[in-house]
Amino acid sequence: MLLISIVSGLVSGFVGGYALQRGGFCMHSAFRSIAFEKEHSIVRSWLLVLAINIPAVLLLEQAGVVFPARAPLTVVAGLIGGLVFGLGMVLAGGCVSGTYYRASKGMTGSLVALTGFVAGGLMVTRGVLQPVRSGLMRAELSIAGEEASLYNLPAAFNPGFFPGFGFRWLVAGFVVAAIVWFLLRAPKSRFAVGWSWWQTGVVVGLVAVAAWYFSALEYRDYGLSIVQPTNALAGWMFSRESGGINWASWFLLGLIPGATVAAWRAGDLSLRVPSAGRLVQNLGGGILMGWGANLAGGCNIGHGITGVSLLSLGSVWATAATIGGVWLMTAIVYRAAARPQP
Amino acid sequence: MAEQTIDVELDLSGEVCPYTFIKSKMAIDALDPGKVLSVTVDNSESAGNVPRSLSGEGHEVLSVDKAGSGRWRIVVRNGGTVE
Numbered sequence: 001m002l003l004i005s006i007v008s009g010l011v012s013g014f015v016g017g018y019a020l021q022r023g024g025f026c027m028h029s030a031f032r033s034i035a036f037e038k039e040h041s042i043v044r045s046w047l048l049v050l051a052i053n054i055p056a057v058l059l060l061e062q063a064g065v066v067f068p069a070r071a072p073l074t075v076v077a078g079l080i081g082g083l084v085f086g087l088g089m090v091l092a093g094g095c096v097s098g099t100y101y102r103a104s105k106g107m108t109g110s111l112v113a114l115t116g117f118v119a120g121g122l123m124v125t126r127g128v129l130q131p132v133r134s135g136l137m138r139a140e141l142s143i144a145g146e147e148a149s150l151y152n153l154p155a156a157f158n159p160g161f162f163p164g165f166g167f168r169w170l171v172a173g174f175v176v177a178a179i180v181w182f183l184l185r186a187p188k189s190r191f192a193v194g195w196s197w198w199q200t201g202v203v204v205g206l207v208a209v210a211a212w213y214f215s216a217l218e219y220r221d222y223g224l225s226i227v228q229p230t231n232a233l234a235g236w237m238f239s240r241e242s243g244g245i246n247w248a249s250w251f252l253l254g255l256i257p258g259a260t261v262a263a264w265r266a267g268d269l270s271l272r273v274p275s276a277g278r279l280v281q282n283l284g285g286g287i288l289m290g291w292g293a294n295l296a297g298g299c300n301i302g303h304g305i306t307g308v309s310l311l312s313l314g315s316v317w318a319t320a321a322t323i324g325g326v327w328l329m330t331a332i333v334y335r336a337a338a339r340p341q342p
Numbered sequence: 343m344a345e346q347t348i349d350v351e352l353d354l355s356g357e358v359c360p361y362t363f364i365k366s367k368m369a370i371d372a373l374d375p376g377k378v379l380s381v382t383v384d385n386s387e388s389a390g391n392v393p394r395s396l397s398g399e400g401h402e403v404l405s406v407d408k409a410g411s412g413r414w415r416i417v418v419r420n421g422g423t424v425e
Contacts, residue, residue, distance in 0.1 A: 024387035029359050037363070038398035039391075093358040102358070106412075107385065109358065190397065191406060193390040193414070268386045270412035274356035330360055337364045 001218065008214040009247045013254020016207040016224075017101055020255070021262035023200025024193070026098040027300040028089045031326040036334075041197040044186055046304070048201025049208060051179040053309035054172050056209045057223070062165050066212050069221040070147035071297055071307050073314035077136040078296050082318040085292025085299065086325020090333060091285025092116070096226045096299040097255075099286070104256045105263035106271040112279050113286035118234050120290020125231050133295055141313075150175070150311035175311065194266060208305055215247045223309070225302035226252065227293045296321070346404055346417055349377040355384040355413070362388040363395050366418075370401055375422035378404065382415050389414035 019025065023045060030042035060066045089095055092113035094102055099117065102110035123129045141148055144155040151168045155161040163171075189196040195203075211224040222228075229252040232244030263269040274282070293299040296318040298307060304322070307315020352369045354362050366381045373379060383389055393403040393416050401421040409415040 024390050026359070026387055029387070029391060032360055033395075036360075037395050039394045041394060090360060093361075102385070105385075107358070109356075191390055191393040191403065193386045193406070263386075266386060267408065268412050272356060272384050272412065278356065333360060334364060337361075337368065 005214065005218050005247050006250050008210070008217075009250025010254035012207055012210050012214065013251035013256075014258035014261075016204065016251065017104065017255035017258025017260075018262040019195070019200055019203040019207065019258075020097055020101045021105065021259040021268075022194040022266065023197070023204070025200050025204060027095040027304060028093075028098055028326060031086070031300075031323045032090070032330050034323065035327050036330055041186075041189065041192075044183055044197040045201040045204065047179045048183060048198060049205040049305055050309055051176050051183070052202070052205030053208050053223070053305070054176055054311065057212055057309055058165075058168060058172050060209075060212055060216075066216045067221050068212075068223075068310050070149055070310050070312040071303065071314040071318070072137075073141040073148045073312075073317055074137045074139065074297065075141055075317070076139040077133065078314060078318040079321045080136060081292045081294070081296025082303075082321025083292070083325040083328070084288050085296055086322040086327075087329040088285045088288025088290075088292055089300075089322070089326055090329035091281050092289055093282060093285065095301075096230075096289065096293060097301050099289075100226070100252075100255060101259035101263075104259035105269050108271065108273045109279060109282040113282040113289070116283045116286025117290040117293075118230060120287040121227065121231050121294045122234060122238070122290075124291055124294035126235075129291065136295065137297075148313040150313065153313070171311065204305075208309070211247070211251065211306075218247055220246050220248070222248075222302075223306040224248070224251070225298065225306060227297075227299045227302055231294070292322075292325070346378060348380045348417070349373060351380050351382075353382045354388070355382060357383070357388070358385060359388060359391055362392055366392050366396060366416075367399065370396060370399075370418055370420055373420045375420050378417060378419045380415060380417050382409060382413060384413050386414070389416065392416055393418070 030046050033040055099110045099113050103114050124133050143152045150171050151163045208224045225248050229248040232249050235241040303315040303318045362383055370379045393406050396418050397403050402419040404417040407415050
């Protein structure tokens, strides 16, 4: 069983890393572009991943293969964590997955941001900021004693309501139909240096479905995530605690060589060093990302892809806060850049 | 194709988004309509994002070429109306 977990994790990670790299699947750029640009191809990749995963996970749940665990709707921790995470992403120059695959192709700024991300995460999960997280996470909203999602939302108004699979398929159908309607209106894909938005969306989407299936084999009730395995691997490396090592850890270990090989094949593998000032900024951004993602209980992958695919309101809330943080810091950076140079 | 006359060269090596987009947008907006900007970036994502974004802003992307290992050159003409 362990062998299946290791092999499927490493292979899925390799394919995932390859796809993220070739598709330039940077969710930081996606979030920014929603408000600041007229071009939305990475948003389309993300929405396509969701349109594949929302029905796929529901089907796996109905078939009794997976029993998805939803993130709690932690009102304050999700808001503050998401905002801080979003602010940090802009300074770090990428989301968590983006930072991993950029570090894997020799971008020193991302490698520094990643170091900050690990350090910031350790401070929140087992360090000086642990009490802050425990305190902020107390404010939690649930519906009829369960984690809030779009599926059980009616129970907030009618306590006797139970969401059967018929109702869930109706909700999922509406959401997926809205996404597909938006995707069908996409302009022709242009200036794609690597994969087009839909190639990237399909491959990342299928890897995310595979994550659910293989995780279920070892009774892990979640799909793709990056924050949890980052902390688990850091705990193992720095204090020899192997408790959190699971399928997601093998996935993360496979992602790095996958991203490196993709970059090498595209002639995009070389050591790149930004200015010293930018490196310090990347480090600060990475630390903020580590604080924020661990406070919010997930990142752009764990919440933004896996949790949102469960239509979990906790994940939607944290993702919305993250997007807000990205917009806020982008606006600050724009203003600073527009100021006339002395 | 004849070699395009470049009015302004911008080297954004070491920068990632959002800086690649902000700096290239500021540079193209500072030019008169019809003038041509060349931007060099050192990562594949910026090589895809910068032309897509500038094109979305109404400018005309003339070419995107691989300019060496991990380097791309994007040539854009300011798409404002020529008076």
